[in-house]
Amino acid sequence: MSAVSSPTPSHAPLIANLIAQLAFGLLAMTICLPSMQEWGALFGSDQASVQLTFSGYVVAYGGLQLLYGPWSDRWGRKKVLMFGLTLAGIGSMLAALSPSLAWLTAARVLQGAGCAAGMVVGRAMVQDQFTGPERTRVMAYVGMAMGLIPPTATILGGQIHVRLGWQANFALMAVLAVLLFVAAWKGLPDHKPATTAQPHWLGAMLASYARLAREPSFPLFVLILAMTTGTFYAFLAGAPIVLGSYGVGPAGIGYYIMVVPLSYIVGNYLTTRLVHRTGDRAMMMIGQVFSVGGIALMLVLALANVDTPLAFALPLMLLGLGNGFLVPPALTGTVGLVPALAGSAAAVAGLAQQLMGAVGGYAVGLVPHEGAVNLGWLMLGLGSVALAAQVVLNRRRVVKPAPVRSSPDTCDGF
Template sequence: MQASWSRRRQLVLVLGSLSAFGALTIDLYLPAMPRMATHLDASTASVQATLTVFVVGLAVGQVLVGPLSDAWGRRRPLLIGLALYAVASLACALAPDVGWLIAARVLQSLGAAAGTVLARAIARDLFSGVAMTRFLSTLMLVNGLAPILAPVVGGQLLAVTTWRALFVLLAGIGVLLLSAVALTLPETVPPERRQSAHPRALARTFARLAADRRFVRLILAAGLMFAAVFTYISGSSFVLQDGYGLSPQQFSLVFAVNGLGIVACSQLNGWLVGRVGTEAGLLTIALATAVLGSAGVLGCALAGAPLPLLLVFLFLVVAMLGPVLTNATSMALAEHGTTAGAASSLQGMTQFLIAGVAAAALGATGDDAVAMGAVMCCCAVPALLLALVRPSVRRH
């Protein structure tokens, strides 16, 4: 029993860290974005583009890595991706201009995609049903630390060094995780369970996934919810620092409180599922709360409400990310165990592509609180509507 518990903690730590790659790589440098624009002599839109290309790269990278992991196993693509991530992070630190930084962020995103997609696939290899939902909720203890600690660390580092040190830190984290995976994480896809890597076989796999209306509905709901939170991630540094006058350190503390909401609600979700409610019911409640929060953000912005009230509604939106992603992912992957890599990659691609569109929409409409609230509402409302759809009972 002790060995089993020790192994589970090890899995939570490694897989949670891998699943946090995207959030960590985004959140760490958020407090530095206004300063980066000044130092690189770049526009706000150009610096925000480093965020957008990273998200798009995560989407594309997951589509490449996920299906290959069904054919080759999880370890080899994961180790290659982590090595690429570490090298690209150093390239970001050395960027002489914003064009170089954007290019390096693309490579960094492709490496980070391996950790993001394969953490979900490995979890599906090892767990199913309610056990998977609870395990994913537990992963949020580690995954949720990224939005809590990353901006705090980033903000504090900016007080003593430059933004380049943030990317050096990311390179070090990449090397550390590369070592951890190489030494502790076994292969979870035995040869007899591996799928063909032939393009036609991959096309058939994706066609089957696209034809599963329940799967598509769930990944779209998760993607739209992620996009609502990503809108906050993309725009909050400018809204809260430039618009409301917060310092980088104050902004990082606000970000940390919202991250604590993700962790707390994820753990509550893990306890409630199977005891008080189903994944579907808890998903609907979380999305309804997110809609309420998004509408509150927009209303506060239009009415010029005080900052504390705006922050309360932002908290409601961000905190719901954990329960939504946990329940939607568990239900979406439930019937696709043999192609978990491809299914996870399609979910990841959808999630980050929608988020990229949301970030681009925010950049095009402005970086104020009204634009942020409007884009968040446009994401949260259809996500709830998708969750409310109840498909007809399947006959076997």
Template sequence: MFRFAVILGLLSTVGPLAIDMYLPALPLIEKGLDADVSSVQASLIIYFIAFGVAQLFFGPYSDQVGRKKPLFIGLIIFAIGSIACALAPTIGWLLAGRFVQGLGGAVVMVVPRAIIRDKYTGTQATRLMALIMMVISVSPMLAPLVGSAIMEVASWRGVFWALAILTVSSLSLTLFALPETLAEDNKVPVNVASLMRGCGILLRDKKFMGLTFIGGFGMASFFVFLANASFVYTAEFGLTPVQFSLAFAVNALGFFSSSQLAASLGEKFGMEKVVATATTGFLVFTVLLLGLILAGFGTLPVIIGVLFLANACLGLVVPSTMVMALDDHGDMAGLASSLGGTLQMVAGGLMVVIASPFFDNTALPMVAAIAFCAVLAFILTRLVLNKTDIAMTPAE
């Protein structure tokens, strides 16, 4: 399982790296392309939306032809988008390149999740998902530092050239190290009618939709952080790109370190109870941080420390809800994974759009938006999860 997790984890880092590596460059891109903050933030939003919508194609397509061919197609598209971003003469060109990147990067979100469902369910799947996140955790912790180092010698454009090179390595990994996991007997011909029928089943499934959006609002809070942290940390607290990268790594560490406990805690207490407890903790810490900032105690150490605790709770929610949402839909894992991913990414992008008019390069609007996401996730958890399941442990 560990070797399998490493392969899927390395493939899955391609999409997140397209976000994390260039976060320290956002203020430089603003100056270099003579753009405003909203336009630069749009380069994240448009990536999220394309990343989400394209999953609706790659998921069903992987159910029809297998898991490897879609990976090849998506990675090639991602490489083309990366080169376009590296050559961008204007912010409009950069936005177009980011859109293409998002279209291709979607494949490394939906297909690995479908591969996991091909081989495992329940806590085994959660454990594999957590192992993958452990591999992915290297990305948000080290990628901003790598991006800062690249910018020292090659400007912000070098970040996108590095992503193009990384994509070539991922193509090689897919070709030589990843087995096909979808058996011929399990391949499902896809047409518009079957796609609409499958989407209808999933959209009417209250548990699937609820779990998707519990994780989705958790991810949306992280998207808000991604879109604003570099501006807040550099403008309000005067951090350099390298210092920002270190601060960002601390917050990411909270998420990914706790994700490794999700499967073990799920086996001991039940996955529903873990999600319910973690969403409560996420709500408590984000509202606490909002109160501290309003009271005038929003120092940089306080913000980093409390966000670390909040993200630790979030690390238990996201992998668990991903697995739980797919458990009852093994016969259309690719479609379920893609629809769930699309809904989550679009929700995250829209949350950034809705909150962006309030952002002013200070911590207050950013933390308020994060706390709002926590409130929504908490409410959904109480509405969706069975109260009896939450109260019981597996032993009971």
């Protein structure tokens, strides 16, 4: 299959299809956030149990990515994607029909397990179908979509919750899963699975991860990404509760949450302009200062009893900007330490991000949130670990890693 080497209008449907497949999981993750502030009362459960619906989704969404990658290499991209969309659709319908919080949590896990296919297969298909500047352009579109999804989804989800009930959000996701299934079936190219026998693929995968672990900087990059994601997911999970304590209902939550993702997009754009002057690690440190500073400012206002939605949301513009400065060079550093194992590095980083995101989301439910103080301390703790890892990383001398020998046992596609 030949890759696309130059942009043409005929590629627009393919690009739109791939972006939709990639964005579906994040949409499913965030569209029900406004409803979570009412699930405790609806199901007679505590907030920690409610947060498990979020964390369960995130764990499944992150963990299954490690499997969908090699599966799509062996059995074909479309088959694996359509299998995942089927699981996501079933999980969404089961969530809409949930009679209890335990049922809803299990349905969300199934939904997350299915949605993970879109993230992995979508990225792989971008690599398959595009080359050179066009590939970078498509990934830029993906990045912008990922930044826009959380605020758009929370606004839409809040409006649907108010008008049609919380179950309607899951019904909508089931319908979208069907539509994306048809779009994948009809609109995505077939991928020829690998025909070369790989009897030791599991051993090769483990060997690749062991090789990465021997790079002293690799765990630091992964820790930075994981803690940054944990901070953001704690914000996503805790913001509806904090805003609810300020009198903001499901219909209005999205307008305050959107501050962080939109400023993240701005931070990404500024990074493309500044990083060639400052260097990756300096850019990351600037991002850390902005991120931790924004959280600290929000916490100071909360401790001073400035209990308003704007006092909570506006300081976190700095968090969004900081993450926009921090994440792109951190991702580049993670996959660039051992270029031959870039796929394995991306898989480890992605799994660590989602697992830490699940921890951050669940930890929100362990403490009360009458105001932003407890959420602020939690976010500051997570962000401070990322900052400490950054300090250690910046003290390390940048060295060129030893080359990885090419052999049948070297696996870089996970």
